[in-house]
Amino acid sequence: METLLVIVVALLAVAALTQAVRIFEISSQIKGTDTDVKVDDRDNNTQGWLMILFLVFFFGAFAWMVNEYMDVTLPVAASEHGAEIDNLWNISMGVILTAFLVTQPLLFGFAFMFRGRKNRKATYMEHNNRLELFWTGVPAVVLAGLILYGLTTWSNVMNPENTEEPMVVEIYAKQFGWQARYAGSDNELGYANVRLIEGVNTLGVDPSDEHSANDIVTNELHLPKGRPVLLKFRSQDVIHSAYLPHFRVQMNCVPGTRTQFQFTPNITTAEMRSKPEMIKKVKRVNALRAERGEDPWEFDYVLLCNKICGAAHYNMQLKVVVEEEGAFNDWMKQQQTFAEML
Amino acid sequence: MESHEHHKETFITKYIFSTDHKMIAKQFLITGMIMGIIGVGMSLLFRLQLAWPDHEWPILDALLGKWAEDGVMTPDIYLALVTIHGTIMVFFVLTAGLSGTFSNLLIPLQIGARDMASGFINMLSYWFFFVSSVVMISSLFVENGPASAGWTIYPPLSALPQAIPGSGTGMTLWLVSMSLFIVSSLLGALNYIVTVLNLRTKGMSMTRLPLTIWAFFVTAILGVLSFPVLFSAALLLIFDRSFGTSFYLSDIMVAGELLTNQGGSPILYQHLFWFLGHPEVYIILLPALGISSEVISTNARKPIFGYRAMVGSILAIAFLSFIVWGHHMFVTGMNPFLGSVFTFTTLLIAIPSAVKAFNYITTLWKGNLQFTPAMMFSIGLVSTFITGGVTGLILGDSALDINVHDTYFVVAHFHIVMGLSAIFGLFAGVYHWFPKLFGRRMNKNLGYVHFWVTFICAYGVFFPMHFLGMAGLPRRYYTNTNFPMFDDLADINVVVSYFAIIGGIAQVIFIYNFFYSALRGKKSSQNPWRSNTLEWTTPVEHVHGNWPGEIPEVHRWPYDYSKPGADEDFIPQIVPMTEEEIATSH
Structure with missing residues (x-):
């Protein structure tokens, strides 16, 4: 019934539009103005002014969004390499904002300045090698800088220099959840394969491998502050992506192969919670939650899935806790080893 | 080729199995528009959900x-809508709708040919596209729903019906449809x-050659x-x-x-x-450019600024587009060295792109701009090309991609630079031609x-x-409500959806204008925009073979607008060069 109503309204709207257009056309015929596409000075003037108005509106809205929405973006990076990435981000943003803020006014400004007039004659100008060389050269030089800086950062992030041996942790993905497997006291993961999944051994760890007995499987990822951690990723079914936005870490989990990412968390959960920007964010979120009658939220790092993986893709999360070495060791002691679990 | 001269046209040979490039262009355009309505309509549905x-x-x-009992859609149909929206917009609207329409219409008309090299193959091209569209739409009606693994249909998700219901018959039909499309x-x-x-x-x-033809030609390659x-x-x-x-x-162990x-x-x-996927971006974008x-x-009543640089940048972009595909895969665990190579080649694309943007802007400088729709x-296209293009410098940089890969930053980037620019190019083309x-x-x-x-x-x-x-x-989250850290993004999502709904509904104005004008619009003169290119030397009423007499000869490039010494502010390509022009040309 409702659908029918919507269709009727839509049809009536089209009919109304038709009539409006016809009245408009007939009235302009009487007035002697041309309503079809040939544009005249009045159109050029109106549209030219609209161009410049749009520019003002566009930049105004942009400034408003920066002012209003920058608050919701991610806080400071909570990892060592993350700071480097953020630096590169800021410099790249500086470059692209400059390009954006210079070219858009030129575009809409010229559109306004040179809006057509009957007696205006356009200047015949085929090309200008010096100008073209200039705007090929400038982007080329700027890009050379960005590329060099980008590649240096990338190489630092992907091949970190180790001062100490990183702690090895496996991140295991399946529809629809995450688990972590610590390599334990020998810091070496036992062999695992989906073919070995059986009963409580949901990760398919090989019990006959000497490295597997002291592996520790958990449902939360705890990391000690300041210690390098080497995450190794595995998936049981489809491609997932382990995304740790606060640490500037992301890596796909690919069935049939293993991927890895090394980083050093350097801000504990408690420290992050007490950052002014985070206090502000939590307050804002909790005000919204209170309106909806939901429980207040306390900030936690999170690992979420960032590769479409099925119906519950939107709810595949793993709580991540960064703490001081001591607290981390205490938590570790409470966990069951793989041998105990069997 | 005797039979070419005179054969009676029936309704079927004229409107359905036509081998005339102008009719085929219209067929592509109308089919593309219908697919566009479906594709955009789907996006409005999932914007409601978001x-x-x-x-x-x-x-x-x-x-x-059954996928939205009580009026709330299920996660499965959400993913299906996202998938089919992407597929339809990328392939059916912006590839076939854009190239199919304007390459068909303009290549023979602007180069001075009677028709395509093979009218029959051209007809087949449309009908394969038509059947492909029908198969794609039919996949919406199968028991377990259409393909829903994202428009990139990454396996194993797309390979295993146990992993997601849309990977059953729906995915089979998707693959059949895409094969026909190819x-x-x-x-x-x-x-x-x-x-x-x-x-x-x-x-x-x-x-x-007009730059349209260069773009269509390189796109085809x-x-x-x-x-x-x-x-x-x-x-x-x-x-x-x-x-x-x-x-x-x-x-794999699944379910x-x-x-x-x-x-x-x-x-x-x-x-x-x-x-394919990366060149595909330029298959969409180049015709619009x-x-x-x-x-x-x-x-602008002015020559396009830097014709040779424009052609050169089209060729450079096309060449580079083949060696950058890895930037979609920085976080798949690829060798970091390979990542460096792809970062390098990707960021290089910014140079020819910048040249194009500056050349457009300079073409406006000291012009006599006629603001037709x-x-x-x-002009909107140039604006979105810049706004969307610059964020490519972020996403193409492997180190930065780590943090925004597969987030809404990517959605913003490719919709603005590729989606909007291309659709604006499509609109510009429709209004102009x-x-x-x-x-x-x-x-x-x-x-x-x-x-x-x-x-x-937009x-x-x-x-x-x-x-x-x-x-x-x-991206591709059915809802953000399971993460309190995203709670304060809800307002932005509402703003986005309002704009989407208004913008989507506003397309009714275009559709109305299109059909009303096609049937009852005022008759056009032969060369309404006072343009130089050859298509405006053909009669208003379509004739088979385009020119009733001889095909005209071309004497100059297509951009002699406001040339000093000429009486009018345009000199069509068929006008011979004057002695004086030959003497001063270089």
């Missing part, structure tokens, strides 16, 4: 039935290439070189799905079932897919309203998404 996740919408219940695209592209190379009229050297790779990717996927092979599958597949690599699929070059020059959309397509004119005031509402809403939809991405919000 902005108001718990709200019960009777319209969803009515349209989606055949259509190849038949079309081969025809375009052969026609441009062989059938140019006397005097139409390659350096006298990109298609011929990259679509077969997608076909092989799809074929291997069909084998994995139906015949038990393991090209993409290895060590409690251990699969026997071993040794395959899902990453192989991604390499094959993006080997070509159209806007022509429209901007004509309506086509011109408005072309409508008199050539239908012999009538569109209403300009409706055109202006359509432009401004579309332009403002930015309103996609600009705020940058901030969502910088907040770490992943």
Whole structure:
């Protein structure tokens, strides 16, 4: 019934539009103005002014969004390499904002300045090698800088220099959840394969491998502050992506192969919670939650899935806790080893 | 070729199985528009879900039935809508709708040919596209729903019906449809290439081709070189799905079932897919850039600035587009060195792109701008090309991509630079060549309203998404409500959805203007825009073979607008050079 109503309204709207257009056309015929596409000075003037108005509106809205929405973006990076990435981000943003803020006014400004007039004659100008060389050269030089800086950062992030041996942790993905497997006291993961999944051994760890007995499987990822951690990723079914936005870490989990990412968390959960920007964010979120009658939220790092993986893709999360070495060791002691679990 | 001269045209040979490029162009355009309405309509449905996740919408219940009982859509149908929206917009609207329409219409008309090299193959190209569209739409009606693994259909998700219901019959139909689509695209592209190379009229050297033709020509080459790779990717996927092979599958346990597949690599699929997928971006974008070059020059009453640089940048972009596909895969665990190479090649694309943007802007400088609706959309295109293009410097940089990969930052980037620019190019083309397509004119005031509402809403939809991405919000999430850290993004999502709905509904203005003008618009004169190119020397009423008499000879490049010494502010390509011009030309 409702659908029918919507269709009727839509049809009536089209009919109304038709009539409006016809009245408009007939009235302009009487007035002697041309309503079809040939544009005249009045159109050029109106549209030219609209161009410049749009520019003002566009930049105004942009400034408003920066002012209003920058608050919701991610806080400071909570990892060592993350700071480097953020630096590169800021410099790249500086470059692209400059390009954006210079070219858009030129575009809409010229559109306004040179809006057509009957007696205006356009200047015949085929090309200008010096100008073209200039705007090929400038982007080329700027890009050379960005590329060099980008590649240096990338190489630092992907091949970190180790001062100490990183702690090895496996991140295991399946529809629809995450688990972590610590390599334990020998810091070496036992062999695992989906073919070995059986009963409580949901990760398919090989019990006959000497490295597997002291592996520790958990449902939360705890990391000690300041210690390098080497995450190794595995998936049981489809491609997932382990995304740790606060640490500037992301890596796909690919069935049939293993991927890895090394980083050093350097801000504990408690420290992050007490950052002014985070206090502000939590307050804002909790005000919204209170309106909806939901429980207040306390900030936690999170690992979420960032590769479409099925119906519950939107709810595949793993709580991540960064703490001081001591607290981390205490938590570790409470966990069951793989041998105990069997 | 005796039979070519005179054969009686029936309704079927004229309107349905037509071999006339102008009719085929119209067929592509109308089919593309219908697909566009479906594709955009789907996006409005999932915008409802994203902005108001718990709200019960009777319209969803009515349209989606069992997938939205009580008016709240299920996660499965959400993913299906996202997938089919992407597929339809990328392939059916912006590839076939854009290239199919304007390559067909303009290549023979602007180079001075009677028709395409092979009218029959051209007809086949359309009908393969038509059947492909029908198969794609039919996949919406199967029991378990259409394909829902994202438009990139990465296996294993797309290979295993146990992993997601849409990977059953829906995915099979998707693959069949895309295979037909690829055949259509190849038949079309081969025809375009052969026609441009062989059938140019006397005097139409390659350096006298309008930039539209250069763009269509290079686009066709990109298609011929990259679509077969997608076909092989799809074929291997069909084998994995139906015949038990393991090209993409290895060590999988899904829904409690251990699969026997071993040794395959899902990453192989991604390499094959993006080997097409990245050139595909330019298959979509280049025709739009070509159209806007022509429209901007004509309506600025000025030569396009730096013709050779424009051609050079088209060629440079096309070449680079083949060696950057890996930037879609920085976080798949690829060798970091390989990542460096792809970062390097990707960022290089910014140089020819910047040249193009500056050349457009300089073409406006000291022009006498005629703001036709086509011109408005072309200027809008330059704006979105810049806004969307610059964020490519972020995403193409492997180190930065780590943090915004697959977030809404990516959604913002590619929708603005590729989606909006291409759709604006499509609109510009329709407004500009409508008199050539239908012999009538569109209403300009409706055109202006359509432009401004579309332009403002387009930015309103996609600009705020940058901030969502910088907040770490992943794309393809059915709802963000399971993460309290995203709670304060709800307002932005509501704003985005409002703009989407207004912008979507505003397209009714265009559709209305289009059909009303096609049937009852005012008759157009032969050369309404006072343009130089050859298509405006043909009669308003379509004739088979385009020119009733001899094909005209070309004497100059297409951009002699406001040339000093001429009486008019345009000199068509068929006008011979004067003695004085020859003396001063270089």
